[in-house]
Amino acid sequence: MATLEQVSQCVVDGDVAGVQGIVKQLIDAKTPPMDIINKGLVAGMNIVAPLFKSGEMFVPEVMESAETMNKGMELVKPLILDTDMTTKGKIMIGTVNGDLHDIGKNLLIMMIESSGYTVIDLGVDVKEETFVSAIKEHQPDIVGMSSMLTTTMMKMESTVAEMVKGGVRDKVKVIIGGAPISPDFVDEVKADGYAEDASTAVELCDRMMA
Numbered sequence: 767m768a769t770l771e772q773v774s775q776c777v778v779d780g781d782v783a784g785v786q787g788i789v790k791q792l793i794d795a796k797t798p799p800m801d802i803i804n805k806g807l808v809a810g811m812n813i814v815a816p817l818f819k820s821g822e823m824f825v826p827e828v829m830e831s832a833e834t835m836n837k838g839m840e841l842v843k844p845l846i847l848d849t850d851m852t853t854k855g856k857i858m859i860g861t862v863n864g865d866l867h868d869i870g871k872n873l874l875i876m877m878i879e880s881s882g883y884t885v886i887d888l889g890v891d892v893k894e895e896t897f898v899s900a901i902k903e904h905q906p907d908i909v910g911m912s913s914m915l916t917t918t919m920m921k922m923e924s925t926v927a928e929m930v931k932g933g934v935r936d937k938v939k940v941i942i943g944g945a946p947i948s949p950d951f952v953d954e955v956k957a958d959g960y961a962e963d964a965s966t967a968v969e970l971c972d973r974m975m976a
């Protein structure tokens with residue numbers, strides 16, 4: 767019988783080939799999909815993070831862990847999406863200019879989509895001008911920016927400034943998040959809201975759309 771600990775271990779080991787077999791067994795055994803995400807896949811990344819920080823794991827190994835996490839998510843994602851739901855609003859999300867981290871953003875997108883929003887994923891390393899042209903093209907209700915590096919978090923401010931310059935700032939609500947971001951950063955970059963994780967981001971969007 768497969769366990770959630772085995773899923774975490776696959777992520778830690780970067781076992782891209784093995785993770786889907788274990789996740790499939792858990793799905794067949796009716797394990798709640800959010801447990802597979804939070805207690806399996808994300809729990810594994812939470813083991814990886816301090817090992818990376820302390821130098822016990824290196825970039826190529828962490829990339830394998832990220833790939834393993836994404837492989838596992840592929841199987842769980844359809845289970846938490848309700849395709850018949852009418853959309854609650856349109857949310858555009860991207861990782862800021864210079865930043866390539868996308869695991870948190872992808873998890874965020876999954877949770878937001880599964881709660882009934884239409885999501886436009888701008889990907890990673892999104893330039894300030896790209897946010898602005900995409901707002902003009904898609905006219906989202908909310909724009910979310912993710913940053914994982916202290917060296918890229920100020921790109922949130924330059925992106926908001928570019929939105930002002932492009933005449934679209936007052937047409938959207940701006941929300942921010944990511945490991946180095948704190949609630950008081952909202953005022954600094956002239957955003958509208960902060961969420962510390964994917965679930966609170968959904969609550970924040972719901973409050974903003976109410």
Ligand code: B1M
Nearest residue numbers: 819866867868869870910911912915916942943944963964
């Ligand atoms: Co990077 N990395 N990394 N990395 N990496 C961190 C962020 C770091 C803290 C590791 C450390 O402890 N030293 C550190 C940043 C230090 C700092 O700036 N102070 C760091 C560094 C230094 C780097 C490089 C510079 C390393 C190098 O090359 N020497 C490099 C930078 C590349 C670049 O972006 N230009 C780099 C590269 C990488 C990998 C490619 C190896 C890989 C990314 C793979 C990928 O994303 N596809 C990677 C990873 C995996 C990490 C850690 C270990 C894990 C991040 C993660 O995926 N967590 C990370 C350590 C850490 O975070 N403690 C680290 C799991 C994920 C579910 O959580 O992303 O936090 P998280 O997302 C959460 C919340 O933050 C929140 O909700 C999410 C879900 O609950 N959230 C939002 C995120 N965005 C939000 C937006 C919102 C709301 C909530 O509203 C819009």
